[in-house]
Amino acid sequence: MATSVAPTIPDRAARPRSLAGTSRRDQLFRAILTACALAIPILLVMLLVVLVRGADPAIRKFGFHFIVDSVWDPIAGKFGAFPLIVGTLLTSLIALIVAVPLSLGVAIYLTEFAPEIVRKPIAMTIELLAAIPSVVYGLWGVFVLMPILRTAVFPFLRTVLGFLPFFQGVIYGPSVLAASMILAIMIMPFIMSVSREVLLAVPNSQREAALALGATRWEAVRTAIVPYARSGILGAVILGLGRALGETMAVTMLIGNRHEIVASLFAPGYTMAAVIANEFAEAQDRLHFAAMTYVALVLFLVTVLINAAARLMIWRVSRGAGSGGKEL
Amino acid sequence: MNRRTIRRARSNIMVGLMIGAVIVAVLPLLFILGSLILRGASSLSVAFFTRMPVPAGETGGGVLHAIVGTLLIVGVAALMGVPIGMGAGLHAAEYPGSKLSWTARFVADVMNGTPSIVVGVFAYTLVVAPQKHYSAFAGSLALAVLMVPMIMRSTEELIKLVPNSLREAALALGYARWRTSLTIVLRTALPGIVTGSLLAIARVAGETAPLLLTALGNQYFSVDLNGPMETLPHVVYKYATGPYEEWHQFAWAAALVLIMVVLVLSIAARIATRQRFGGARG
Amino acid sequence: MADDIQPRMRTRNLTAYYGTNAAVKAVTLQFAPNQVHALIGPSGCGKSTFLRSLNRMHEMSVGGWITGQVHLDNENVYTPEVSVIQLRRRVGMVFQKPTPFPTKSIYDNVAAGLMLDGKRPRAELDEIVERSLRRAALWDEVKDRLKTSAIALSGGQQQRLCLARTIAPEPEVILLDEPTASLDPQGTQRIEELVFELKRDFTIIIVTHNMQQAARTSDTTTFFYLGAMIEHGPTSQIFTTPQNEQTEAYITGRFG
Numbered sequence: 001m002a003t004s005v006a007p008t009i010p011d012r013a014a015r016p017r018s019l020a021g022t023s024r025r026d027q028l029f030r031a032i033l034t035a036c037a038l039a040i041p042i043l044l045v046m047l048l049v050v051l052v053r054g055a056d057p058a059i060r061k062f063g064f065h066f067i068v069d070s071v072w073d074p075i076a077g078k079f080g081a082f083p084l085i086v087g088t089l090l091t092s093l094i095a096l097i098v099a100v101p102l103s104l105g106v107a108i109y110l111t112e113f114a115p116e117i118v119r120k121p122i123a124m125t126i127e128l129l130a131a132i133p134s135v136v137y138g139l140w141g142v143f144v145l146m147p148i149l150r151t152a153v154f155p156f157l158r159t160v161l162g163f164l165p166f167f168q169g170v171i172y173g174p175s176v177l178a179a180s181m182i183l184a185i186m187i188m189p190f191i192m193s194v195s196r197e198v199l200l201a202v203p204n205s206q207r208e209a210a211l212a213l214g215a216t217r218w219e220a221v222r223t224a225i226v227p228y229a230r231s232g233i234l235g236a237v238i239l240g241l242g243r244a245l246g247e248t249m250a251v252t253m254l255i256g257n258r259h260e261i262v263a264s265l266f267a268p269g270y271t272m273a274a275v276i277a278n279e280f281a282e283a284q285d286r287l288h289f290a291a292m293t294y295v296a297l298v299l300f301l302v303t304v305l306i307n308a309a310a311r312l313m314i315w316r317v318s319r320g321a322g323s324g325g326k327e328l
Numbered sequence: 329m330n331r332r333t334i335r336r337a338r339s340n341i342m343v344g345l346m347i348g349a350v351i352v353a354v355l356p357l358l359f360i361l362g363s364l365i366l367r368g369a370s371s372l373s374v375a376f377f378t379r380m381p382v383p384a385g386e387t388g389g390g391v392l393h394a395i396v397g398t399l400l401i402v403g404v405a406a407l408m409g410v411p412i413g414m415g416a417g418l419h420a421a422e423y424p425g426s427k428l429s430w431t432a433r434f435v436a437d438v439m440n441g442t443p444s445i446v447v448g449v450f451a452y453t454l455v456v457a458p459q460k461h462y463s464a465f466a467g468s469l470a471l472a473v474l475m476v477p478m479i480m481r482s483t484e485e486l487i488k489l490v491p492n493s494l495r496e497a498a499l500a501l502g503y504a505r506w507r508t509s510l511t512i513v514l515r516t517a518l519p520g521i522v523t524g525s526l527l528a529i530a531r532v533a534g535e536t537a538p539l540l541l542t543a544l545g546n547q548y549f550s551v552d553l554n555g556p557m558e559t560l561p562h563v564v565y566k567y568a569t570g571p572y573e574e575w576h577q578f579a580w581a582a583a584l585v586l587i588m589v590v591l592v593l594s595i596a597a598r599i600a601t602r603q604r605f606g607g608a609r610g
Numbered sequence: 611m612a613d614d615i616q617p618r619m620r621t622r623n624l625t626a627y628y629g630t631n632a633a634v635k636a637v638t639l640q641f642a643p644n645q646v647h648a649l650i651g652p653s654g655c656g657k658s659t660f661l662r663s664l665n666r667m668h669e670m671s672v673g674g675w676i677t678g679q680v681h682l683d684n685e686n687v688y689t690p691e692v693s694v695i696q697l698r699r700r701v702g703m704v705f706q707k708p709t710p711f712p713t714k715s716i717y718d719n720v721a722a723g724l725m726l727d728g729k730r731p732r733a734e735l736d737e738i739v740e741r742s743l744r745r746a747a748l749w750d751e752v753k754d755r756l757k758t759s760a761i762a763l764s765g766g767q768q769q770r771l772c773l774a775r776t777i778a779p780e781p782e783v784i785l786l787d788e789p790t791a792s793l794d795p796q797g798t799q800r801i802e803e804l805v806f807e808l809k810r811d812f813t814i815i816i817v818t819h820n821m822q823q824a825a826r827t828s829d830t831t832t833f834f835y836l837g838a839m840i841e842h843g844p845t846s847q848i849f850t851t852p853q854n855e856q857t858e859a860y861i862t863g864r865f866g
Contacts, residue, residue: 029506036415040432054453105349133534136583139568218339246443248537273445296449307441493709500703501723515713
């Protein structure tokens with residue numbers, strides 16, 4: 001049989017349509033799956049729409065001033081979320097400052113240094129910690145952690161760091177600092193596991209190259225691995241921040257639930273999530289509900305933005321490393 | 329060689345610090361579990377699981393209504409959330425190039441970080457406000473919304489693990505696309521998918537915040553989804569923040585039960601998968 | 611091939627694309643019934659793509675499509691009227707990597723293709739399963755454990771299981787895509803013996819990397835290179851007196 005020359009490629013229009021005749025059942029199958037997949041972005045949009053409409057009375061009355069006003073008086077119908085925002089940011093930031101170094105340390109230890117025997121138990125512990133519900137952390141925080149903080153840790157801090165306005169003032173127990181501490185404990189497992197995934201995605205060639213040049217294990221980590229995974233780790237931290245911003249139960253049980261901003265970290269405070277949890281059941285008038293829905297809306301937008309940014313950062317590292325970036 | 333010793337020493341110090349970090353990180357878990365057992369176990373009894381609460385100030389009684397409430401609300405949520413999550417995950421795995429898949433994946437990841445209280449406000453505004461009364465169903469709705477993105481992502485990842493050769497073998501045998509996806513691919517990935525769903529359910533069972541706004545709580549026994557209903561996490565919150573010492577005791581016991589349910593579900597799910605894969609390596 | 615014998619399968623100007631890239635270029639071939647036809651050539655020459663175009667598996671690949679014709683018993687299979695599913699029941703395929711369905715037992719694996727067009731009585735299924743396993747030379751080894759998991763079998767056994775699964779629905783043509791590539795020499799030999807026996811009832815087209823395998827088992831051989839069909843003829847002729855110098859270079863091992 002003679003060979004033949006390759007024909008010229010027919011242009012797109014002449015190309016036959018898909019010949020694998022999709023039967024009716026296949027189409028139905030795909031339609032059902034498509035409906036399920038559509039549900040997810042639709043849910044997100046619905047969330048947004050419902051929140052905006054629910055917050056509408058408050059948005060119309062207060063506009064953007066809502067974010068900078070400090071007065072929260074349901075009876076007078078005046079609502080300002082500034083203390084809530086400050087409290088949220090403050091507790092989350094302090095929690096991050098405490099949690100990130102510890103979490104990174106654990107994550108790096110697990111992926112680079114830990115002997116094989118220890119890895120499993122530690123990894124399991126992290127998973128268990130992540131599975132504990134917020135309200136249980138709150139319970140433990142109220143009856144175990146807070147007494148310790150109130151009787152030992154806070155006085156110590158006041159003695160040592162009392163020259164700073166943050167560590168002055170009366171020690172009640174329920175406080176911004178107490179909430180920050182429980183928050184730190186709660187977001188650690190989260191940052192640990194995401195960082196670990198990111199570090200595992202760093203190709204071995206990086207490690208080996210550094211070690212081959214004579215670096216110590218720590219130096220290899222510091223100069224080769226962490227820089228490579230830098231944006232992924234940053235993403236993990238930001239994800240942790242996102243988590244902290246939205247934590248509700250443990251925070252509301254330890255923060256004191258007071259609408260005011262004071263310099264002292266030993267004083268009670270409030271967060272966006274906590275106010276909703278606390279006041280929703282007792283709210284009477286529409287404006288009060290709308291104001292809290294407005295708070296929920298702000299919280300929602302902030303966490304969506306933060307999470308989206310974090311995911312993009314993590315996605316970049318996993319993709320760059322070429323591994324099938326395991327999802328969190 | 330002085331430099332090298334310094335560098336090595338620094339390396340060892342850092343490792344030491346890291347081990348310290350591990351200890352600090354692990355400590356809370358031991359502490360919490362210890363507290364739960366010490367303070368909660370003494371209140372656990374058959375009565376705890378089978379009786380209703382007694383008037384404040386008295387001892388005894390139980391949280392039957394909360395246990396039943398949690399089972400009911402989480403059960404309904406699972407009925408709604410698991411199919412949708414699995415369907416979306418299957419879609420993303422079967423049609424990976426599709427723009428819808430990419431969008432759903434990204435949105436699911438973002439939604440996985442949404443605070444549960446926000447979802448609670450959503451469910452409140454959608455169901456409770458128009459009806460002007462609290463609703464356990466609204467609670468189920470909120471929990472379902474929380475579940476769907478989790479289950480979608482885990483289902484997708486697991487189906488992607490099924491080798492394409494299996495799909496091809498079925499297609500070459502004359503299997504239709506839908507039958508291949510369901511009876512071959514999904515079947516093979518099923519143990520892992522069940523695990524993922526159980527884990528999501530366990531996570532969601534411990535959520536209190538959305539329930540505060542929807543199902544709230546109920547001192548009476550109720551299975552009416554259209555009204556308030558008591559749940560375990562809410563019991564923990566209510567009793568922990570209440571004024572009575574007996575209530576605090578109960579809070580610990582309820583928390584212990586809650587943790588046990590969550591942990592047992594999680595661990596059981598893991599073991600189930602491991603066994604399956606272990607056997608499959610034949 | 612004698613003029614009056616109808617080819618079981620034939621292609622006319624078959625060109626198979628991945629997107630805009632032609633992996634198979636205008637191949638016209640005929641495959642006589644009840645013979646073993648080998649397709650050989652170096653990696654990437656298009657022989658597997660060609661094979662997968664015969665049972666319309668090629669279009670399952672990303673960007674896969676074809677121009678030209680493929681006929682099974684004189685019917686063009688690339689027309690909208692033809693059901694792909696029915697086609698694949700008449701043209702079966704065994705892949706390089708043994709792929710038993712992991713959640714099914716040995717019995718259910720073999721019967722997998724049988725239950726697609728309606729239920730059959732149990733006795734009939736039992737009979738077909740046994741017959742298929744016998745023809746795949748696997749019956750004696752598994753007859754006592756038909757209900758056990760298929761993945762507990764060895765690699766060679768799994769491949770014979772896949773073969774049994776493929777022949778159970780009585781296809782007319784069996785396509786084998788490097789079926790022994792992941793087996794040890796013993797497993798390879800058993801499959802080759804089976805191929806020789808099975809040609810009595812089926813038309814077999816086998817893609818192989820292994821020239822000796824082609825020489826041992828096939829009646830006709832086709833040499834592919836860079837997507838084009840270079841030479842085709844009776845196996846003995848191709849291997850002793852190839853007409854084309856590229857063919858000769860390949861079979862004497864000068865490249866590929």
